[in-house]
Amino acid sequence: MEKQKFDYFIKTEKNNWEVIIGLEVHAQVISESKLFSGSSTKFGAKPNTQVSLVDSAFPGMLPVINQYCIEQAVKTGLGLNAKINLLSIFDRKNYFYADLPAGYQISQYKNPIVGEGSLTLDMPYGSKKVGIERLHLEQDAGKSIHDLSPDNTFVDLNRSGVALMEIVSKPDLRSPDEVNAYVKKLRSIMRYLKTCDGNMQEGSLRADVNVSVRKKGDKSFGTRCEIKNVNSIKFMEMAIDSEAKRQVELLESGKKIDQETRLFDTKKNETRSMRSKEEAHDYRYFPDPDLLPLKIEQNFIDNLKKKLPELPDEKKDRFIKKFKLTSYEANLLVSEVNISKYFEEVIKNSDIKLAKNWITGDLFAVLNEKNLDIKDSPVTPKNLSSLINAISSGEISGKIAKKVFEIMVETGDEPNKIIKEKKLKQQSDPKELEKIVSKVLKDNSDKVLQYKSGKEKLYGFFVGEAMKLSGGKANPKLLNDILKEKLRK
Amino acid sequence: MSDFNKSSLSEIVNLIKSKKVSSLEVTNHFIKNVEKSKKLNSFITTCFEESVKNAKQFDSKKNFDGLLSGVPLAVKDLFCTKNVKTTAGSKILENFTPTYESTVTRNLWSEGAILLGKLNCDEFAMGSSNETSYFGNTINPVGKDLVPGGSSGGSASALAANLTPATIGTDTGGSIRQPASFTGTVGLKPTYGLCSRWGIVAFASSLDQAGPMTKNVEDCALLLEAMSGHDEKDSTSINKKNEKYSKNLNEKIKGLKIGIPKEYRIENMPKEIDSLWKKGIDILKNSGAKIVDVSLPHTKYALPTYYIVAPAEASSNLARYDGVKYGYRSKKGKNLIEMYENTRGEGFGDEVKRRIFIGTYVLSSGYYDAYYLKAQKVRRLIKNDFDKCFKNVDAILTPSTPSSAFKIGEKTNDPISMYLNDIFTVPVNLAGIPAISIPAGQDEKGYPLGLQLITKALDEQKVLNIAFAMEKSIDFKQSLNRWWE
Amino acid sequence: MSIDKNQVKKVAKLSRISLDDTKLESLSKDLASILNFVEQLNELDTKKTEPLTSIVDKTLEPRADKINDGKIKNEILKNSPDKNEDFFIVPKVIE
Numbered sequence A: 001m002e003k004q005k006f007d008y009f010i011k012t013e014k015n016n017w018e019v020i021i022g023l024e025v026h027a028q029v030i031s032e033s034k035l036f037s038g039s040s041t042k043f044g045a046k047p048n049t050q051v052s053l054v055d056s057a058f059p060g061m062l063p064v065i066n067q068y069c070i071e072q073a074v075k076t077g078l079g080l081n082a083k084i085n086l087l088s089i090f091d092r093k094n095y096f097y098a099d100l101p102a103g104y105q106i107s108q109y110k111n112p113i114v115g116e117g118s119l120t121l122d123m124p125y126g127s128k129k130v131g132i133e134r135l136h137l138e139q140d141a142g143k144s145i146h147d148l149s150p151d152n153t154f155v156d157l158n159r160s161g162v163a164l165m166e167i168v169s170k171p172d173l174r175s176p177d178e179v180n181a182y183v184k185k186l187r188s189i190m191r192y193l194k195t196c197d198g199n200m201q202e203g204s205l206r207a208d209v210n211v212s213v214r215k216k217g218d219k220s221f222g223t224r225c226e227i228k229n230v231n232s233i234k235f236m237e238m239a240i241d242s243e244a245k246r247q248v249e250l251l252e253s254g255k256k257i258d259q260e261t262r263l264f265d266t267k268k269n270e271t272r273s274m275r276s277k278e279e280a281h282d283y284r285y286f287p288d289p290d291l292l293p294l295k296i297e298q299n300f301i302d303n304l305k306k307k308l309p310e311l312p313d314e315k316k317d318r319f320i321k322k323f324k325l326t327s328y329e330a331n332l333l334v335s336e337v338n339i340s341k342y343f344e345e346v347i348k349n350s351d352i353k354l355a356k357n358w359i360t361g362d363l364f365a366v367l368n369e370k371n372l373d374i375k376d377s378p379v380t381p382k383n384l385s386s387l388i389n390a391i392s393s394g395e396i397s398g399k400i401a402k403k404v405f406e407i408m409v410e411t412g413d414e415p416n417k418i419i420k421e422k423k424l425k426q427q428s429d430p431k432e433l434e435k436i437v438s439k440v441l442k443d444n445s446d447k448v449l450q451y452k453s454g455k456e457k458l459y460g461f462f463v464g465e466a467m468k469l470s471g472g473k474a475n476p477k478l479l480n481d482i483l484k485e486k487l488r489k
Numbered sequence B: 001m002s003d004f005n006k007s008s009l010s011e012i013v014n015l016i017k018s019k020k021v022s023s024l025e026v027t028n029h030f031i032k033n034v035e036k037s038k039k040l041n042s043f044i045t046t047c048f049e050e051s052v053k054n055a056k057q058f059d060s061k062k063n064f065d066g067l068l069s070g071v072p073l074a075v076k077d078l079f080c081t082k083n084v085k086t087t088a089g090s091k092i093l094e095n096f097t098p099t100y101e102s103t104v105t106r107n108l109w110s111e112g113a114i115l116l117g118k119l120n121c122d123e124f125a126m127g128s129s130n131e132t133s134y135f136g137n138t139i140n141p142v143g144k145d146l147v148p149g150g151s152s153g154g155s156a157s158a159l160a161a162n163l164t165p166a167t168i169g170t171d172t173g174g175s176i177r178q179p180a181s182f183t184g185t186v187g188l189k190p191t192y193g194l195c196s197r198w199g200i201v202a203f204a205s206s207l208d209q210a211g212p213m214t215k216n217v218e219d220c221a222l223l224l225e226a227m228s229g230h231d232e233k234d235s236t237s238i239n240k241k242n243e244k245y246s247k248n249l250n251e252k253i254k255g256l257k258i259g260i261p262k263e264y265r266i267e268n269m270p271k272e273i274d275s276l277w278k279k280g281i282d283i284l285k286n287s288g289a290k291i292v293d294v295s296l297p298h299t300k301y302a303l304p305t306y307y308i309v310a311p312a313e314a315s316s317n318l319a320r321y322d323g324v325k326y327g328y329r330s331k332k333g334k335n336l337i338e339m340y341e342n343t344r345g346e347g348f349g350d351e352v353k354r355r356i357f358i359g360t361y362v363l364s365s366g367y368y369d370a371y372y373l374k375a376q377k378v379r380r381l382i383k384n385d386f387d388k389c390f391k392n393v394d395a396i397l398t399p400s401t402p403s404s405a406f407k408i409g410e411k412t413n414d415p416i417s418m419y420l421n422d423i424f425t426v427p428v429n430l431a432g433i434p435a436i437s438i439p440a441g442q443d444e445k446g447y448p449l450g451l452q453l454i455t456k457a458l459d460e461q462k463v464l465n466i467a468f469a470m471e472k473s474i475d476f477k478q479s480l481n482r483w484w485e
Numbered sequence C: 001m002s003i004d005k006n007q008v009k010k011v012a013k014l015s016r017i018s019l020d021d022t023k024l025e026s027l028s029k030d031l032a033s034i035l036n037f038v039e040q041l042n043e044l045d046t047k048k049t050e051p052l053t054s055i056v057d058k059t060l061e062p063r064a065d066k067i068n069d070g071k072i073k074n075e076i077l078k079n080s081p082d083k084n085e086d087f088f089i090v091p092k093v094i095e
């Protein structure tokens, strides 16, 4: 594909404004139990049924850290080519809120478990490396429910204490598209690693978006605003666009940007200040005296590194080399770990080129339409493989295959069974095909005359009629051979 | 019925174990004592019905394996006790009944002890006189108008008045040793991490440590043995095998080197404290110990360090008392923030508020480095002083407090003069090492005075042994005429 | 460094503790004297000293990732001031 040029600037009469974006992604860690307590992390339980005395901050309760959450953070760090810190420290972030039972969140401030790393985006204008500033472990808060009563807020602490990884990017992103690609890439890596399920509807992945603008060509950054807790990629894109425009407007009318926290109003498509909340915020971080420094052994890291699965970038390289895919095709197939698994399953026993086309074409269309994850596809990899083999062996035509595929989507049936039951097997018997062709030519003798007198366009008409008569099952190559032969006479 | 008022904890345990008395007899005796002693205000909550039930159950089961078989004990109201109200001396927890048992008290019950009730203390253990308690000040049995010290003031008072054969307290800056000194009893603050903090209402997490308060050193060893031990639920708990402190207790201290830190000889130290200290030195010498002059150069900075570190941690630890999940909630306030402010404004007393404000201030942005970080650095210097010192000596001897018990109301208007009470006890908490206070004499008014012995971390056996040897020679006698009954 | 009444008000706000105006004067005085007392530490040069963050000589001992707690809704809600079977209830949060 031809390379495009990067072109996301806020253009006004006077200037071209560059948009600078950094992301703080909050990713829920996949673990059985919470970061500092033994209650379950399962989503969707009845309110307050997954809450321990520790999660609800009863007097005298103490945190004990979950080994697996440490492992998950280290794995994610490795997946981001980041430095793992052998010593890290848990701090308290102090603020009052109804769903924060202790009055502080245990987080990591000065000494996070993971330091600098990076990930690579494939943009239409080429690949782009985005820096990771850090990754730290912290507790999630509970949930405040404001719409059950006019005078009260209801609090459910099931989520209180679930482990989060806060992944902070460098201010390297320059457009909503890049943010889209960044979040998807990050999510993809975590899904490959099984460290975060990335389910944004359930809130497993949320982001604070830092936005500033500067005139194209300027070297220093402008004042940034942080848009809190945006929970879909689409909203992130919208929020950035509207926030960047707001900032440009302010600056061009000679005003200043206040560094502040803002909320994105999805209905109005605009951000608004949270200053009321902000003024009282001074988090008073200090090392949590209930916890000790977290020490990680180098050989623990080395062992995890050895067990790391193949990640999207490596897989892509392998797909390109081994299966002769284009970079574009490989991207499509490695973007999600389940897609790549599906693809590799299908091509175990069938043609790579057909597999790639069927998956990225018809299958993706169906999944898209039905809003399904590939692991819930009605067409299993094994069945798609059988279908492709039926095409390769000439048992059915590509066209019939589409019909079979449709039935497979509806019923989930095995293609050979469908072909058999619906009698869709390709007609390759020359005698049978000759009979069909003869009938078509006989029924359309006038057109045969016209054809022979030079109206060669009619050839397609004969093919169509014969195909129709065969119920679409005629072997196209054979049919052509016979038809040409007969017309020549 | 026998009079257990002269019996030690160890003696009572032996009487029960040898079936000379029943648990019920002992329990009833102490219940009667408590009922006659309301004037002291040393209890916040009693649970006598349960105590009697448990004593009867103990007597019927006849299981004498526990270290504390069948002994009734009252504990400081900072330990969460299952189904028994736990207030921490605060209005904000006035009606809080835990559904769980602190590890330390659980250890006591599993050694056969029985809960008598919960003892008064300074609100959230913040105080040195028991006067900050929401439930009123406790009185020192030594004198009607005297404070018992604090924050484990109710514990010391109840122990000295024989309302419990022994008790446990917590010590963040001297809260076990100072009241022990003021009441003529023994109090030990163990190495940080020796006793689990799980289920103890937190004041300052990096300093808080539970410990025994007893009539003599032998009891102290026994109770420490019962209450200590590793706990997986406390990340700062030390992972080591339980020691048999009571079995290994001995008075052989010949040849031990005892350090006398010159920095503890403070300006304007009362003569009687000085002579008490000299008396202690003589006793040690006579027991064959070697006396060495040592230096702990950063001693004077311990109190300022403490009054940054402790309030900072407290300001965060007490954020959970917000009227949402348990405890007091103000009815005033239209929205969440107003509810918080009124609940905490009405629920906390003045001293607690002062410390929360100081703690909030020293952690707030722009001040952290100047106060909190600075204090953490000085804390290291203080710890280094002790580390260095213990390369040369086995223990350090100091007075426990700069004065004897003071009068109720005498220091309530001046926080700093109150804080200065802990000048000899605080350095030990900052360094995380063990120290014991034993009664060593009386001032001219006849009020008890204590001496403090300090060792390096996990040297509890040694500190107990030295105290045991000194106790023999001191032969401290306190006869109270039970004026409060 | 000392503390004035406005700072005391700010600290009270940050601590979420309502402040009685009649006590502001004496409280400010107390806090100022405490801060003045602790500022003795400035006499010490600590440029080369590492802060002490934990007094126990060990690092964290993690626990295994097992579900062995929770499922005690009644116990959790039992002590809550505004009684409800399923939730903690607080006055309306205004953003």
Ligand SMILES: [Mg+2]
Pocket: A024, A208
């Ligand atoms: Mg953020």
Ligand SMILES: [Zn+2]
Pocket: A026, A138, A166
């Ligand atoms: Zn965060």
